[in-house]
Structures are given as C-alpha cells and as structure tokens.
Amino acid sequence: MSPMPTEDRIWLAALALFARQGFAGTSTREIADASGLTAGSLYHYMGSKDDLLEQVMLGGMTGLLEAAAAVVAATEQPPQRLVSLVQLHVAVHARHRLEAKVVDREIEQLPPATRKRIGAMRDEYEGVWRGVVSAGIDAGDFGVADARLATLALLGMCTEVATWFRPKGPLTPEALGLEFAQMTLSLLRAGRSGVPLTVADLEVPAVGPFIAAYERRGGYGMVGAKAASRRGA
Amino acid sequence: MSPMPTEDRIWLAALALFARQGFAGTSTREIADASGLTAGSLYHYMGSKDDLLEQVMLGGMTGLLEAAAAVVAATEQPPQRLVSLVQLHVAVHARHRLEAKVVDREIEQLPPATRKRIGAMRDEYEGVWRGVVSAGIDAGDFGVADARLATLALLGMCTEVATWFRPKGPLTPEALGLEFAQMTLSLLRAGRSGVPLTVADLEVPAVGPFIAAYERRGGYGMVGAKAASRRGA
C-alpha cells in the first residue's frame, strides 16, 4: 500500500479534528500531531489555519452547488427534482459527514470577507431547494402551503444526517437518501387529487453521478492549494 | 427601569457569545466586556468558564426532559403525544434559540464526566420521542416503517429551528410549532385506513404549560449557582 501523501494526511486530520472539536477548539499542534508532523512543518503546506478552514468550506459548498446544478439539469418535474436533491444532500452528508459538519457549523469562524462569500453560496443552495418546492406547490404536485417553511424543515432534517450517521450502521448513504426522499414526499403531501405520490411511482435518475459531481470539486484531494492560497494572500 | 442584575448580564452575554462564536471561540474577556465587567470580576460569579457551559447545558437539558415528561403525563395517544412534543421542541428552540443552539452544538466541549451526563440526558430525550413514534406505528396510527429513521428525521428538522428562527419573522414560536406539528403528521403518514390525520382532527393540550415547564428550570435566571458550583468542585 502506498503511503498517503502528507497533504492528504493534513487534510484528513484537520477535517476530523474540526468536525469533532470545532475550528476554534482545535490547535495547529493537534493537527500536526495527527498528521505525524511538528507544528512548524504544517506551514509548508498551508498558508494559515484560517486558509485551511476556508478551503474546506469553499470546497464543500462548491461541490454541493455544482451537484445541485447537475440535478436541475438532469430532471424536469418538481417531484423528481426534489427527490434527487434530497438523495444527493443526504448521501453526501453521510459519505462526507466530517466535511459536511464543518461546512454546516463553522461559517461564523471565517474572516468576514470569506464568511460573506460562503454565506451567499449557502443562500443560493437554499434558493434552489425553495424554488423547486415553490414550483411544485404552484403546479399542484405538493399539498403544503408554505414553501419557505417546508424547505427549512426539509433542509434541517437532511442536514442533521451528518451529526448522527455512522458508516457501520444499517443503511448505506444511498439507501438512506432513498428513505429520506420518501419521507420528503410524505411531508410535502405530494400527489394529485388525493392520491399520494411515492418514490416508487417516479422515474428518478441514479444518484451516483450527482455524488460524483460533488466529489469532483467538493471532496478532499485539492489541498495542494497552498500556492493558490499564497497567491491570493 | 430596574438595571439588570450582574448575574443575568453575564448569563445573557455568555449565551449570545457561545451561540454565535462557539464556546471555544469565546474568551472570558469577551464575556466580561459584554457584561460591562473586567475579566477578573467574572470569577466572583462563576467558578470557571467550563462551569458556565456546564450550567447552560444542564439547565437546558433538564428543562427539556421535564417538559417532555409533562407532555407524556398530559396526553395518551401517540399522535397527540407526538404533536405536543413537536410543538414544545419547536417553540422552545425558537423562544430560547441561543440556549438551544449551545445545548445542541457544544457537548464535545464539556469535560468528559459532564459530557457523559449530558449525553445520557440527550439519549433519554431522544428515547422519549422514539418510544412515541414506535407506539404509534404499532397502534397503526403512523404509516412509516422505520421508527428510528423517522425519529431522527423529525428531531433534525425541529432542532434546526434554533439556527434560522428570527423573532421578527412572520410566525410566533407557538404558530411555528403548530405548522411543524402538521408537517410531522404528514411525514409519518398519520391516519387510519387511508384517511390522513391532521392536527385539526386532534384534541391537543395547549403548549403554553409545557413551555412553562421548560422555563421553570431550563431557562436562565439561576446563574447565582456559583456557590453550588463551588460546593460541587
């Protein structure tokens, strides 16, 4: 087995520590220890502790936005779109739960400029969901009245997956996404003329490619951005 | 207007700072500044920064557990029970969103002994919900198959309220709780022989007394526990 590159060891160590203890609760020495380095050596790979967080957040949000765009491009009707968005969000929050937890909880730790940028991306992502829910209500696909409230409820239930999912649990990320998609349709009272709509009734594209779209840019593996980070600084 | 007691100013300042920046991201000097004191004076009121967090978490979880017990005592059928649990949880997470956010996110920051204690309380609370969902499935009130999954989904959607609720928004905490209760029944596919059950069909006790049960012990106002904290130390 080939030894893991130092960059990746740092990335994974930081992700695990930030997810468990929070960004502010993690010292550079802890990251160094967990990576098998000393504190000073860390700065050969990263610009600063802040830069490291910025890259985690930017990578995660970029991946999520691009994957959501892929979902919208591959589907047309609100029910299919929403089912795919939920499957994607849940599977990503299960497969990459450490990264997702950091992205979801550490926005306030970013320096103001970056915080605004990430906040805007978060708003855009939420807007995609709300747009689909709204369109579904207008088209008579969903029986709920308040699109904003339903969207917030759905995002909440899907996002919290990152806090409780365990890889050794009974369900794979993809199977979990399917279960949550069904609960989503129930919550929205999806259906027409009193006949409930279930996931089984729908032709839904496979989630795999959407998860792949997330991992293409959103996953780890681009830690070698120290140069880019220094250029930006 | 009577000036706010120093204890309460410290409590509210710490709550606001812990909620926004996290426990680890907040210094005792910041708490002191926001309370109109110097760092040293803080220790006339608290044993340590850890003690302060412990009191927030213990107070919040105790309040939630006692209020949930009041719900269980005041209702009998699973649908009513769950509707009341959701109304309570949502209204408390809206009315006391700073405290709720801290309780929900800062468990890992506690020293191990306290962490275990709070973790056990959290498990107990989740167990109450799961028990009601399970009982409802067994009784034929709910159409979902997996009680564990449904419970996690519901707790997730209700807990996230603390992150997005704004007091100046369109809904009061109580009205929001009612909307979430309805979405809960939909998600669970509540009803019998194909006829959906709505909140309007149920006789549900008023939430007010349950919220009051939370606030009796769970709210702020018992900061004067420095003595108690010192006794314990």
Added chain:
DNA sequence: GTCTATAAGCCGATAGAC
C-alpha cells in the same frame, strides 16, 4: 520537506487593593 527554536500575543485564572 522536516526539524528546532523562538517571537509576540492571548488564554484562563488568581491575588490583593479598595
């Protein structure tokens, strides 16, 4: 590419004056 050594500053907490 990794180390040691260290700078400069903030941290939680205490002592003691008033």
Added chain:
DNA sequence: GTCTATCGGCTTATAGAC
C-alpha cells in the same frame, strides 16, 4: 463587588538549520 496587575501556559506563525 469591582478593579488592576500578573502568573504560567498555550496559541499562531516565522526563521533558519539540516
């Protein structure tokens, strides 16, 4: 009850040897 002053330790980050 609040202050000032301060301790020892830990923080992020850099410099320079190897």
